[in-house]
Amino acid sequence: MKVKFLITVLYISASLFIQNPVRSQEDFTSVTQDVKYQFIGNYTIAGLDSILTTQAANFSGFDVTYTPAQNPVKLYRVLYNSVIPEFNDRPTVASGLIAVPDNGKEKMPVVSYQHGTVFTKTDVPSFPEESMETRLMIAQFAGQGYIVIAADYFGKGLSEEPDSYEVKESTQQACIDMLKASDEILKSLNVTPGPLFLSGWSMGAWSTLLFLEKLEGLGIPVTAAATACTPTDIFALVNRWIYAPEESDAVWLPGILALQLSSYEIYYQMPGLMESVVKPEYQQATSDFYRNKITFEEFYTRTASRLSEYLKPEFISKGLTGGSRLVQIAQDNNSYRWRSHTPLNLYYGDADEAVPEYIATLPADYQQLMGGGKTTSVPAGKTADHRGTFKFAVKDQKSWFDGMLK
DSSP states (O other), X not given: OOOOOTTOOOOSSXXXXXXXXXXXXXXXXXXXXXXXXEEEEEEOHHHHHHIXXXXXXXXXXXXXXXXXXXXXXXXXXXXXXXXXXXXXXXXXXXXXXXXXXXXXXXXXXXXXXXXXXXXXXSOSTTSGGGOHHHHHHHHHXXXXXXXXXXXXXXXXXXOOSOOOTTOHHHHHHHHHHHHHHHHXXXXXXXXXXXXXXXXXXXXXHHHHXXXXXXXXXXXXXXXXXXXXXXXXXXXHHHHHHHHSOOTTSOXXXXXXXXXXXXXXXXXXXXXXXXXXXXXXXXXXXXXXHHTTSSOHHHHHHXXXXXXXHHBOXXXXXHOSXXXXXXXXXXXXTOSOOSOXXXXXXXXXXXXXXXXXXXXXXXXXXXXXHHXXXXXEEEEOOTTOOHHXXXXXXXXXXXXXXXXXXX
16 A cells, blocks of 8 residues: 655755755855855745645645735745754754745735754755745745745754754744844845744644744744644653554654654753664664654655554553653643743644644643633644645634734
8 A cells, every 4th residue: 555655745846936046055145143144046926826726736635725926035045053952052053944025025024934844854944945834834925925934943954963853942942043043134135024923833833832932931022823733742642642543643653753752862861762762673764764864765664654563562561651751851842831922823633643633722721721812723624634734724824914914
């Protein structure tokens, strides 16, 4: 049986619409000693409309009709200095993307987009030709007058660090420093950033809530935030995957655990963590996959499609119980347990193969209990799977954000 992989990269000739794609670290323009950028080309209106129609349909069969693009978009790859909190604020360099509407306006609203789980190093915003989720956000938002900014996170894009997958403080740091870098670059381009919105899908939805928490703590205003398929509680979600599996569960869940365990082992300094959890026969493939030496398809053929087959029986029997450090980290890395005041829409799909409704909508009841801001659970539909929910959310949140600008 041929398996349909959610993470398969869609090379739909997006680069046909980038007039000058550049993949090296040369020819960057320095704005400050901490920030530099590189013009990588344009998306034409025709190219943006292709993303919203043909490419979106190939990405997911879930039917969504988008508003056509109104203006071309200029694309800039960003390099910026940051620090890694888990490594005692060791300096590092991270990358990201800024997409600026080519509409002649000097001030425009900003959407900070946090990307979801990716299984290659460059399926990220700074390489939009490889990231369909990024292209869809650019086409729907930047194509209609919003500046779109997006961090790659540490370990992705041009970063030379290990993948910081689902590492809370590093994720927050990468996003806040990308926002600061974007302000500097936009200033150099004579563009003034307007109201700030946040958006994210899947793991990027988790990142978005963490980023929102950071921004609120710093007193930086966010007009509204929207998340789709949000793994709000990693501890609860992984337990659900292990102990209450369903036939419809995604075959790429072992890939998620491979990244998470390997990332936690490095960033939380837990030597041997992956080997203590994953079956011996799958450990080399797990290590190779995390280090981008093999593709997900190779990882899938060398390991298992179910966590019950991928994880050691002794780990499953003990699981995420007790007071182990892994359990504590998983519990601490929730993304919703604080009192927020920012309007928030939580999009979920009834057919989501990875994040069930209960997990995706946890912040709604929690914020009501805490007397927080208006948080609304928004259904994408009975047939909306993981990708379909994202497609629906991109359109619906655009209309919601537009209403707040009027």
